[in-house]
Amino acid sequence: MKEYDYLIVGAGLWGCVFAHEATKRGKRCLVVDRRPHTGGNTYCESIEGINVHAYGAHIFHTNDKDIWEYVNSFVEFNRYTNSPVANYRGNYTIFLLT
Ligand SMILES: Cc1cc2nc3c(=O)[nH]c(=O)nc-3n(C[C@H](O)[C@H](O)[C@H](O)COP(=O)(O)OP(=O)(O)OC[C@H]3O[C@@H](n4cnc5c(N)ncnc54)[C@H](O)[C@@H]3O)c2cc1C
Numbered sequence: 615m616k617e618y619d620y621l622i623v624g625a626g627l628w629g630c631v632f633a634h635e636a637t638k639r640g641k642r643c644l645v646v647d648r649r650p651h652t653g654g655n656t657y658c659e660s661i662e663g664i665n666v667h668a669y670g671a672h673i674f675h676t677n678d679k680d681i682w683e684y685v686n687s688f689v690e691f692n693r694y695t696n697s698p699v700a701n702y703r704g705n706y707t708i709f710l711l712t
Pocket residue numbers: 623624625626627628629646647648649653654655656669670671672673674675
């Protein structure tokens with residue numbers, strides 16, 4: 615009997631979702647990553663109890679109900695409004711991106 619059905623290179627969102635779905639269907643998966651953590655570019659480190667995106671901020675968008683329900687089956691999401699502040703030559707502009 616073969617040990618694994620799939621060797622998945624990369625434990626980011628794609629690799630993790632593929633491994634999860636394949637495993638649910640009875641396949642055996644080996645996921646490898648050159649980084650010492652899962653999550654790929656969405657990885658967060660806990661710094662003094664606060665989750666900080668290690669590779670840059672990530673905000674999740676979808677208007678697809680099935681996808682929203684799928685991601686919420688793994689983790690609970692916080693509602694978040696992205697409101698960056700730009701300073702151009704001393705003039706401040708606040709963007710509200712929802
Ligand atoms: C700074 C930043 C901000 C972003 N913000 C958003 C956002 O707000 N909203 C949004 O929807 N998307 C955002 N994205 C995009 C989002 O991160 C990607 O679409 C998503 O993470 C891609 O997932 P992935 O699994 O395909 O790849 P990745 O997350 O890149 O994972 C790939 C993994 O494969 C590993 N790997 C690659 N090659 C090898 C190899 N040869 N051997 C071993 N391991 C390997 C890597 O180490 C990595 O961990 C952002 C991306 C960045 C960089």
